[in-house]
Amino acid sequence: MNTGRVLKAPENFLDAQGIRQAASEARQGRRDFLRGAFAAAAAAGTAGAAHAQAKGDPNILELPEHSRGLGQPVATDGYGKPSKHEANVQRRQSPGLTQTRQASVSFAPLQSLFGIVTPSGLHFERHHQGWWDIDPSKHRFMVNGLVKTPKVFTMDELMRLPSVSRFHFIECGANTGMEWGNVAVPTCQYTHGMLSCSEFTGVPLITLLELAGADLAKARFVLAEGGDGSSMTRTIPMDLVRSGEVLVAYGQNGEMLRPENGYPLRLVVPGVQGVSWVKYLRRIEVGDQPWAAKDEAIHYVDLMPDGTHRQYTSIQECKSVITTPSGGQVLLDKGFYSITGLAWSGRGKVRQVDVSVDGGRNWRVARLQDPVMSKCLTRFSLDWVWDGKPAILQSRARDETGYVQPGYPQLRAVRGSRSIYHNNAIQSWLVEQSGEVKNVQLG
Ligand SMILES: Nc1nc2c(c(=O)[nH]1)N[C@H]1C(S)=C(S)[C@@H](COP(=O)(O)O)O[C@H]1N2
Numbered sequence: 001m002n003t004g005r006v007l008k009a010p011e012n013f014l015d016a017q018g019i020r021q022a023a024s025e026a027r028q029g030r031r032d033f034l035r036g037a038f039a040a041a042a043a044a045g046t047a048g049a050a051h052a053q054a055k056g057d058p059n060i061l062e063l064p065e066h067s068r069g070l071g072q073p074v075a076t077d078g079y080g081k082p083s084k085h086e087a088n089v090q091r092r093q094s095p096g097l098t099q100t101r102q103a104s105v106s107f108a109p110l111q112s113l114f115g116i117v118t119p120s121g122l123h124f125e126r127h128h129q130g131w132w133d134i135d136p137s138k139h140r141f142m143v144n145g146l147v148k149t150p151k152v153f154t155m156d157e158l159m160r161l162p163s164v165s166r167f168h169f170i171e172c173g174a175n176t177g178m179e180w181g182n183v184a185v186p187t188c189q190y191t192h193g194m195l196s197c198s199e200f201t202g203v204p205l206i207t208l209l210e211l212a213g214a215d216l217a218k219a220r221f222v223l224a225e226g227g228d229g230s231s232m233t234r235t236i237p238m239d240l241v242r243s244g245e246v247l248v249a250y251g252q253n254g255e256m257l258r259p260e261n262g263y264p265l266r267l268v269v270p271g272v273q274g275v276s277w278v279k280y281l282r283r284i285e286v287g288d289q290p291w292a293a294k295d296e297a298i299h300y301v302d303l304m305p306d307g308t309h310r311q312y313t314s315i316q317e318c319k320s321v322i323t324t325p326s327g328g329q330v331l332l333d334k335g336f337y338s339i340t341g342l343a344w345s346g347r348g349k350v351r352q353v354d355v356s357v358d359g360g361r362n363w364r365v366a367r368l369q370d371p372v373m374s375k376c377l378t379r380f381s382l383d384w385v386w387d388g389k390p391a392i393l394q395s396r397a398r399d400e401t402g403y404v405q406p407g408y409p410q411l412r413a414v415r416g417s418r419s420i421y422h423n424n425a426i427q428s429w430l431v432e433q434s435g436e437v438k439n440v441q442l443g
């Protein structure tokens with residue numbers, strides 16, 4: 001059985017010519033390697049390709065420099081960095097989107113990640129008015145509105161309180177937005193990369209409301225306000241806050257939040273679209289009706305087929321994507337591959353993921369990797385032997401409420417075709433006979 005080899009998509013995903021060139025070089029390298037191995041086997045009179053390969057390969061025959069020389073001393077810059085061989089693994093801006101310096105987005109390289117956690121330096125970014133590196137000693141957080149005593153907290157005061165740490169995904173409501181128009185951006189970094197998952201640490205918002213003596217009988221909503229120039233404000237239902245899930249967070253993956261992700265304080269609203277996870281959080285107001293702020297009246301609304309705007313769509317519905325093999329990658333051989341990807345639901349745990357390799361005619365149940373957590377990314381995988389013929393790979397997730405991720409025809413039947421936000425349709429990757437993987441949309 002061959003062990004499937006996937007060519008990592010090169011730096012410039014959009015350059016199809018470059019991808020082809022790199023794939024052909026990689027294949028040529030493999031042919032030369034095998035030819036050398038068989039020649040060595042013939043010369044040595046041994047049988048067995050594995051043994052022969054080992055015989056001819058200088059990478060196993062010769063002691064490398066790192067086994068003979070002196071290694072580097074401990075890192076002097078104090079904060080570790082990835083291997084220089086991983087320089088291709090980066091956040092990227094989509095060439096298909098208009099960017100200004102202040103209103104910008106970068107996408108996480110989902111195709112290069114393992115497990116469920118997004119390294120903080122690769123977390124996607126979405127800034128409505130640029131990012132800041134705020135001095136935590138000057139940052140203040142205020143609670144006001146329907147409270148007995150409006151309160152102002154320093155970071156020290158917040159960080160003295162009992163904290164919790166929880167793993168959750170964050171997904172921008174605009175993730176996969178370009179696929180509404182069947183733009184077919186080339187890689188899963190651009191189709192699904194406004195998605196990340198971290199362990200967040202902070203204080204449940206309900207604790208802070210109680211400290212301020214919030215009128216919990218009257219309170220129905222809170223308004224969260226950010227400290228950057230975009231004056232990001234979002235209404236959040238009290239039910240989510242009451243559950244204890246909403247966090248006023250300062251920690252991300254064991255360290256303080258990164259500046260791009262809201263340092264020193266951000267709201268974590270599990271299951272809800274990214275825009276409500278207000279960064280540089282400076283104020284929570286308790287109220288009894290929604291505020292209809294600019295970020296919820298004109299942005300992140302869904303244009304429905306009947307011409308009305310659906311407001312306050314907040315929960316990110318169940319969704320999944322295959323990250324390997326995915327668009328821009330190249331399968332170099334026939335044979336065994338581990339199809340793998342991510343599934344998530346804003347309504348709880350992922351219960352099952354089905355994978356199809358024939359465009360949805362047949363489905364097999366994928367393995368879910370532990371741990372499977374609520375409102376968190378879940379890693380799935382499925383064994384596959386590629387026969388070298390064109391194949392269409394799809395994944396379809398189901399969550400613990402029984403909701404099943406829709407195909408494009410089902411999604412469009414409900415949502416029409418003029419949306420920008422909240423696209424959770426099944427993604428299809430076409431594996432061509434050449435091994436190249438392309439983004440395609442089925443019916
Ligand atoms: N203060 C503030 N909060 C914000 C934003 C912003 O621009 N300013 N962007 C929002 C949007 S639209 C998203 S998707 C998430 C992105 O979070 P990230 O940059 O940490 O990925 O933050 C949200 N919170």
Ligand SMILES: [Mo]
Pocket residue numbers: 126171172173174274275
């Ligand atoms: Mo967003």
